[in-house]
Amino acid sequence: MATPDGTEPEIRPYRSPDDAAATYVVARTAIARTAATAYDPDQIAAWLGPARLDLTGWDERRHGASTLVAELDGIVVGFADLRSDGLVDMLFVDPRAGGRGVARALLTVILHDAEARGIAELRTYASRSARPVFERLGFTVVADRPDNTVRGVVVPNTEMRRLP
Numbered sequence: 001m002a003t004p005d006g007t008e009p010e011i012r013p014y015r016s017p018d019d020a021a022a023t024y025v026v027a028r029t030a031i032a033r034t035a036a037t038a039y040d041p042d043q044i045a046a047w048l049g050p051a052r053l054d055l056t057g058w059d060e061r062r063h064g065a066s067t068l069v070a071e072l073d074g075i076v077v078g079f080a081d082l083r084s085d086g087l088v089d090m091l092f093v094d095p096r097a098g099g100r101g102v103a104r105a106l107l108t109v110i111l112h113d114a115e116a117r118g119i120a121e122l123r124t125y126a127s128r129s130a131r132p133v134f135e136r137l138g139f140t141v142v143a144d145r146p147d148n149t150v151r152g153v154v155v156p157n158t159e160m161r162r163l164p
């Protein structure tokens, strides 16, 4: 699907290790800027955690979770994943590319992938900023998680699922 300005996000598989740095920066920028509108600074600091210099572990996890990368004009602007157990663990879009359908494009390909891989039910733990996006893509609320804790700080999120 084209973004409102007509540019089509390209969705492609994560390339290890070349995409590690770009996806890492997208995630941190999305948390620090977009999610920061929905959480307190203490919560954002806990979610961010310490900055990593070595991205080996990050790269291995993205590679192992069937990550998809979104590009606009050849630049990585977002990524999402689909674990074999149906968990969509990551969904991040660079705020400079936000509101242009990048997350929708990523999740649309993930839905097709899930069908092709025989994964019937998708699940996620949606942040406050991601919840309306998942709802738009057919996910429904299983339970609010007001006590969800990240590095000792309460960072509420919502368990959601999408049935076929």
Ligand SMILES: CC(C)(COP(=O)(O)OP(=O)(O)OC[C@H]1O[C@@H](n2cnc3c(N)ncnc32)[C@H](O)[C@@H]1OP(=O)(O)O)[C@@H](O)C(=O)NCCC(=O)NCCS
Pocket: 030, 031, 034, 035, 089, 090, 091, 092, 093, 094, 097, 098, 099, 100, 101, 102, 103, 104, 105, 125, 126, 127, 128, 129, 130, 132, 133, 134, 136
């Ligand atoms: C959540 C996030 C990935 C959304 O990315 P995005 O590319 O800006 O989202 P899209 O433009 O593709 O929006 C998808 C749909 O959700 C809708 N939507 C987005 N934000 C919304 C909001 N706050 N309220 C209602 N609908 C909303 C859009 O209108 C769109 O619907 P449409 O295509 O039917 O018009 C991005 O904001 C982000 O990275 N947030 C911070 C990190 C985060 O919380 N990640 C999730 C961890 S679980």
